[in-house]
Amino acid sequence: MEREDILQLAISGDINAFQTLFAEFQNQLKSYLYRLLTNRNDVDDLTHDTFIKAFTKISTFRRQSSLKTWVFKIATNLAYDHLRKSKRWQADAQDRAADLAIASEEIRQVFWMVHDTSPAGAYEMREHIDYCFTCISKTLPIENQVALILKNIYDFQVKEIGLILEKTHGVIKHLLNDARNTMTDIFEHRCALINQNGVCHQCSHINEIFNPKQDQQQELMKLELVKASKKYNREQLFELREQLVKAIDPLHAAGTDFHEEIMRCLRTAIGEKSDFFDEEADKAG
Structure with missing residues (x-):
């Protein structure tokens, strides 16, 4: 048919x-x-x-x-x-999640359990960059976030996004420009993978915990971002991040379950309705 x-x-x-x-x-x-x-x-x-x-x-x-x-x-x-x-996430949301995990033996044990027992519990640095992209996009106003994700990750045209958001072509272009500038600024100051003076070292730190040391350099070199960081400007690096994110389905990736636990920890740390410990009790029950 x-x-x-x-x-x-x-x-x-x-x-x-x-x-x-x-x-x-x-x-x-x-x-x-x-x-x-x-x-x-x-x-x-x-x-x-x-x-x-x-x-x-x-x-x-x-x-x-x-x-x-x-x-x-x-x-x-x-x-x-x-x-x-819901409130927009602050740029330090991942830091607050890391502080909570460090302070809680229970949360760390859940991370280890999922990593060791789940078929989707692997840690891959490229997937963590995708996780970071999602977290940082949550700092945007919802319309900016929607416009950026639809255009740059799912290849919707500006006209289509205008229909979805009921905005003019000019407004959508403005939303996209603001979203891109905001996320580029945040990545420039936070991503330790590219800027070693940044305050966020999640990629390297979690990689060190969950991957054998001999695999760490191999994991890093899988990323075009690492090889490009010294020759590309921040806008080009952001484009490389987007290319990486487009290639990952966050619901069907090697580390989907692992990152779901990290995300639940983050939502708890920033005070959203979801609570890590209550959810674990529900799952156990």
Whole structure:
């Protein structure tokens, strides 16, 4: 059956046809939502809610955009509602998480357990850079974050982002420029991988803990960032980070479970609703 025929069936209310089309971009949608929400449970809930709401409203789809863009708009609005009461993360959020982990033997034991027993508990430095990218993007206003991630990580066009955010072309360009400048500044002052005078040494420190020492240099040299750091300017280094992030699915990577624990520790450290110790008790129960 041709895709156009499947779309016509979906618009007429055929849930199986809609599921077929939704499945084409579902993994990307979940990855995108994770970068906004940083919580796998919330991602699953909002993906389900997006599917239900999109199917319920499919008769209103007027093809002013692709079905994917239309669905991403619904998901973005649901994520925005979910995050409305949350504060933007501060640039020191990862430092606060590290302080909490250092102070808590229980948290450190969870990290070790996941690393040792989970098939997705590996530590890879490139994946930690992806984690840092997500954390630092959370310091942006939500519209800037959405615009940057959609454009630079998921290759949406400015026109499509304008439809999703209901903003003009000029406003979207402004959001993108501000987001990029802010994140470039934060990375320049915090990323110890590139700037050894930075205050954040998570990549090298966690690598030292979880990888044998003989593997550390090999892990570093896998990264184009390391080889490029002496010859590229900060804007070019940011572009390299984006290329790395685009190649990683944060929900299906070698260290997905490991970074989920780090993210939960961070959310606890900055005082978000989620609490590391309560969640561990729930999982154990």
